[in-house]
Amino acid sequence: MKKLRYYFLLLNFIKKGAYPTREVLLEYLQGYDIEISERTLYRAIKELKTDFGVEVKLDVKRKGYFIPLRYLDETNMVLNCITSLVLNDVLANSQKERVAVSPYIEFEDKVGVVPIELIQVLFQAMIKNYKTTIKYHSQYSNSVEEHLISPLFFKQHHGVWFLVGKEGRDLKCFEMERVVEVIKSKERFKENIERIRAHYSEIIGLHLAQTELQTIVLSFDKYYKNYLESIPLHHSQELTMEEDGARFKVNLKVRPNEDLKQIILRFGKSVKVEQPMALREEIIGELRRAIEVHV
Template sequence: MSRQGTIKRYTLIIERINRGLYPTLKEIETYLFDHGFEISKRTLQRNIEQIRDEFGIEIIYDQEKKGYFIDKENSIQFNSFLRFLEIANTAELITESIKDSKKTLEYISFDNDGILKGISNLKILLQAIKEQKVVTFTHYNFDQGNYKERKLYPYLLKEYLNRWYVIGLQEKDNTNFRTFGIDRISNLTLTTEVFVRNQELHPQSLFSSIIGVIYPEENIQEVVLKFTPFQGKYIKTLPLHHSQEILIDNDKELTIRLWIKINYELKQRLLMLIDQVEVLKPIALRDEMKQVLTKTLNNYN
């Protein structure tokens, strides 16, 4: 079967198990059959093993309940895997639609008008991560306004707001990860130098406590935000962070709590919604938003 068919099967398996109620192998098999996939029990078991081994999704069989469930706490890449399935299935849908009619692209509007600069580097960087090979490149620093030669032991690729970033170590025995936007990378070279990945380092966990890609050294804090009822509808359907908890939800406000590290991207998200949100906690962040608003108002005076 094609790779697209395999990805679609993976999606259906996750959908059925993620519903809860500990489905049996037979129930998952029936769900696949109802969606056009007739496969053997052995193939289904192999697919579950592949999802577990290739993507780190802990699909567990509960002996007591005699069914399967997903151990999300020990599946560090669960959200990334769901995003991967979403992108893959969307791409397949568009590809199939284009095959049916070349006019399909006339009916689709993408977020960016052009191709993201540096996107061609993704393949090389992904190969480097999989094969644990060192890469070298030239990187442009926005803050300092200069170019620097870099040597990186790559660990992870991350996407945020239609931009891709590579995360890795600059020294083999270091433990401090650095993040580089691939749109600012040039002269990328996949070297023959092989390194051993430190299994005690999990860069994915760095991003579990933040929004975006900038992870400060400060501790996780309680952030309480009050939204207008209208904006609250969007916040409920597309949460700001996985820790989001609803405190108040009525016709006057939506108040939520986040447990998160306060970084540049969080502040940017708040400023994008500045007339629709009020920061209640922490006081330091509330005061900072006040200062930004005062400065902005002065700009218009």
């Protein structure tokens, strides 16, 4: 786990763009009780490329290290994926040794634990466009199934990490904690990943929607304001207090889908759909059907 710590610290520090020198990097790690040699530092930088697909380069003129722009997406994914693992280790050992915890907690999202050895294989497959066979423990059949997929990217939802991939013509999401094994094949794939990623960024949750991108306005009881500020429903979320101060509005720019409806229903009487009217009618219909079940 020590190796993951300095992977995390190195990426997070170099990503800031200050072109740290070799000496600065070693001194920075020492500040967090990590003593490594120059040789180990060079090996770590090399392993970031081979194991995670993130290239760290030396700028000869500035005599410092940097991450090229084309690797920033991979860098962010690596940091997100290993944050919880590093944090858990730091907290577990904080009673035994002096450890500065704060630099390990820089993400607002609450991330779930991801099997790091599988992440390494999947990153390499994603970057080099190799199809992979994953052995997946299905919660429905309670058995291990094999899926040959084109691994595209990772998506976080409710603190759980999912692998988004294409199996045949179908886009599917696999919960990473249920992936038992990953086998990289020699078969290549070609997909418009940015288009697929953009579509996922316009929804809440995991269920793709064929609906139009719309402005959703929800009215909440004021007591949920702090909660929704700390855990936004979507990255497009905007909050405004109503004039009487008893309620506040949440504006979202998303494609309505099943996940959005379930979130609205979860808040019960504390939320009201202001617009669009079609979504309000769908929620009313769901509530009526729920009443019929209990009558």
